[in-house]
Amino acid sequence: MAQVSVSVLACDTMRMGEQILKAEKAGADFIHVDVMDGNYVENLSFGAQHVRDLKKITSLPVAVHLELFHPERFLDMFAGAGADILTFQLDACHNPLHFLREIRRRGMEAGVGIGPAYSIENLKYLLHLADRLTLMSVEPGYGGQVFEESVYEKLRRMQELTKAAGLEIPIGVDGGVNLEIGSRLLNSGADVLIAGSYIFRQGEIGKQVKALKGLQIQK
Ligand code: DX5
Numbered sequence: 001m002a003q004v005s006v007s008v009l010a011c012d013t014m015r016m017g018e019q020i021l022k023a024e025k026a027g028a029d030f031i032h033v034d035v036m037d038g039n040y041v042e043n044l045s046f047g048a049q050h051v052r053d054l055k056k057i058t059s060l061p062v063a064v065h066l067e068l069f070h071p072e073r074f075l076d077m078f079a080g081a082g083a084d085i086l087t088f089q090l091d092a093c094h095n096p097l098h099f100l101r102e103i104r105r106r107g108m109e110a111g112v113g114i115g116p117a118y119s120i121e122n123l124k125y126l127l128h129l130a131d132r133l134t135l136m137s138v139e140p141g142y143g144g145q146v147f148e149e150s151v152y153e154k155l156r157r158m159q160e161l162t163k164a165a166g167l168e169i170p171i172g173v174d175g176g177v178n179l180e181i182g183s184r185l186l187n188s189g190a191d192v193l194i195a196g197s198y199i200f201r202q203g204e205i206g207k208q209v210k211a212l213k214g215l216q217i218q219k
C-alpha cells in the first residue's frame with residue numbers, strides 16, 4: 001500500500017485547516033509543506049508559522065520540504081515549529097552530511113530531495129545519514145506541472161543504491177502525481193506518493209486521498 005503525503009501547496013489557503021482535516025480523515029499519512037524563498041525557486045509559499053499552526057490541528061507528521069538556498073539557516077526555525085521531517089534539496093546545500101546530522105540531532109527525520117535534472121549517484125555518499133529520500137518529478141517551484149518520466153529509471157537505481165548500502169530508506173516521489181502515475185510509481189518501488197493538485201484540484205479531497213491509498217502493488 002502506498003503512503004500518501006498531501007502537498008498543501010495546491011490547497012485553498014483560506015480553507016487550509018478544513019481541507020487538511022478532510023485529507024487526514026481519508027487516510028493520508030503525511031502533510032507536506034513546501035517552503036520556498038523566491039530565490040532557489042521563483043515562487044514563495046509557506047513559513048514556520050504555518051507549520052506551528054498545522055501541528056495544532058493535525059496528528060499526522062508534518063514533512064517540511066525546503067526549496068530554498070542555505071537550508072541550514074532555517075534549521076532551528078522549523079525544528080522549533082514542530083516539523084517532524086525536514087527535507088532539503090541537495091543542490092541547495094553546501095554541506096549535506098553535516099546538515100543531515102544536525103537535522104537528526106534536533107529530533108527530526110532527515111530527508112534529501114533531488115531535482116529531476118540531477119543524477120542520483122551522489123546520494124550514495126549520504127545514505128547512511130538519510131532517513132528519507134525525495135525524487136522530484138517536476139522542477140521545484142510550482143504545483144501542477146507535468147511529471148518527468150525519468151523518475152521511473154531513477155527509482156530502480158535508487159533501490160539498487162540503498163540495497164547495496166544495506167539500508168531501507170523510504171523513497172518519496174514529488175510532483176505531477178495522479179492516480180495512474182501513482183500506480184506505476186508504487187509498482188516501480190516508490191514508498192511515498194507526494195501529491196498536491198491531484199488531491200486538492202481534481203475532485204473531492206477525501207475521495208482523491210482514498211483513491212491513492214487504495215493503490216496496490218501488482219504481483
Ligand atoms: C513543487 C513541490 C511539490 C508540489 C507538488 O515544488 O515540491 O510538493 O506541491 O504538486 P503537484 O502534485 O501539483 O505536482
Ligand code: ZN
Binds near residue numbers: 007032033034065174
Ligand atoms: Zn514538495
